Amino acid sequence: MTQQAMIYKLYQAQADLMHPAREMARFGAGLARAMDIGEFTPAPLRQFGAACAMLADSGLTHQRPDYGFSSTRMGNDVVAVTEEPRLDTPFGTLLRFRKDTAIVQPRVLVAAPMSGHFATLLRGTVAVLLPDHDVYITDWKNARDTPLSDGVFGFDEYVDHLIRFMEVIGNGSHLIAVCQPAVAALAATAVMAQAGNRAQPRSLTLMAGPIDTRQNPTKVNQLAKAHSIEWFEKNLIDSVPWRYKGAFRRVYPGFLQLSAFVSMNLDRHINAHLAQFRALACGDVVAAEAHRKFYHEYGAVMDLPAEFYLETVQRIFQDHDLPLGRLTWHGQKVRPEAIRRTALLTVEGERDDICAIGQTMAALDLCSGVRQKRHHLQTGVGHYGVFSGSRWAREVYPKVRAMIEVTNQ
Template sequence: MMYLAYQTQANLMAPLRALAEQALPGLQQAAGSNPFLRGFAAATEMVARAGLSHGRPPYHIDSVRVGNRDVPVVEEPAHVTPFGTLLHFRKDLDEAAQARIGVQPRVLVIAPLSGHFATLLRDTVATMLPDHDVYITDWHNARDVPLSAGRFGFEDYVDHLIRFLEVIGPGAHMVAVCQPCVQALTAAAVMAEEKNKAVPRSMTLMAGPIDTRMNPTKVNELAKEHPITWFREKLIATVPPGLPGVGRRVYPGFIQLTAFMSMNMDRHVKAHVELFQNLWKGEIEQATKTKDFYDEYFAVLDLDADFYLETVEWVFQQHRLATGELMHRGKLVNPKLIKKTALLTVEGERDDICAIGQTVAAHDLCTGIKPYMKRHHLQAGVGHYGVFSGKRWNSQIYPLVKNTILAME
């Protein structure tokens, strides 16, 4: 009923939003310097924007600077399953340019499956592209996946990573951001034990919950406040009729967004008041920055219920990987068997989602990796998102990631 009520409200609002969007260009053109009309146009735009999106926003990575020239970038699906696409950002180089830059390291960027689309890592990909051949886990919205595709749980996520690395081919590298650091480490351990030829040469884990017993955050504490039955009964909903995934049990993205916004509601209200004022005053540059942020923030993705519940229980409540109790397809996951994969962990000093100590815990698990192949970096002055986007990511963190990859080439 919860999802049906939400979708019914969204459907009822859709015509009003469409009408406002259609009227907006004319209002903006007619407003000129008239303060009343400018205010009316600003209000109309706020109405047009009043809602969530359930489709993936564009990456907007159309070209990249390689050397002294701009090179077109083409998005190509390298492998597709019902639940995710291995998306390749192929640089469209001629033979001469390709010969000049040579073969670049292949990198799989592993995006979180936590209520937003992989485009959240747009800045991560854009920074890495000039020096690397980049792929990303472009996860699909569970509400668009038909029931006939089956379940998607924690182990299925791990299997996807293994399959994606096999498609990319031997010698690739992994860069995992946030929540999937656990699955990335699990995949590397499984591949090492199975002597899989596609085992990654390096593994960068950034702001991930390897062991949330270390310095628990508010997010970690919320996960342990209730038994898993509470999450199943209170937060899981059924995709309503009219959508491709009708009948699938999901953790709706709009619920997670509501929870995130409630933690900083004053800030979001203030941002929208300022957006209205910027639009009214014609301060286009500042308004565009705010709109771009919320276009991404309000694009929500539903998680398959099995994946969500298993992640909450296995990672945040039972700490199975950290305690040596995590199983994959009936076999115990043993990170000690990872020996040929370099390890870099990165944490943010001000991270209030994945606190200091939670990611570096990977080093205690990966005792089979030689000390010279392991490194940890604590980035001063950044929160969670600053680890993988923004100025310090570009100038201070990325060079370490790049050097880790180059050292294993």
């Protein structure tokens, strides 16, 4: 049996073997909590409960977490928020966060990455956008739950989805692409411009996206260039086990992508788990819950269709099709210079070690027909700080909002 055929089987066997142990640990943690009598609780009991709790929470999940939006503040009012699916496909849902208000606001589609996590990872991005905008998101589905009969999903199909989603949202909308889908979002906008599609976005915001990874290559970029596409296919692609709806679909497993993310900052994750043990053992409920919430989201992984992953590696990171003018969509050449009616904003992080300075800004030169274009370099943030956290809310978001406001008039 080849290594390729063993990846998912080994993971599934390990998960199955650990399931009873995690259930027992969950019972042990509950028992320790029930026996906790406050300051007189013996330290060994709390340490036992902490160890059990960490083991119980150590497994991965493969279901999308909740976005958790029930309301948002608009000025002095708090309005209800409801998740409203607007279009559903086998691979993703156009999801609207509909607010209970009659106020008409700019419609914005957030293009989420397909990179091993669900779109809920952009919860913080959406939360900041919600008060001022009518927000939609590309809510991608786990490929292991999509039957083979539903066909393939590659780079072209991602672009197809963006175009269709923009058409459903309607003319005069705006598009924000976070990280990986920046290339697809630019391609979709160019294709719509070339076709004279009236639904082409009024503004396109590209945030920390790999438009041209030849600029200041990072370790991620170097890894993509270090191996042939055949190596990636042989070592990182496997078939979904028979027990799932997507049985025998070839995928890039989400647990492999998570392993890659963790390995990039292994010391930080180890220290975070040591701190979690101390928090649980000392009864620091607030710190323990914050850790648990973060890693519950971080450990919710989704498999990517193999064709999408391999095409992304080859076309974007190895062959640089977009900056070299060779990118195609269903055989048609993608021409960024055809974009004229869409304003363009690029955003980068000063300390981004995934998508370095210059890689996203390259879109400004490619879109030579765009008259209204801006760039923002956010100081003091890494990759995730561009679109989540306090700096995103205080310093980056005002630039995004200003671009949308100007072009929405």
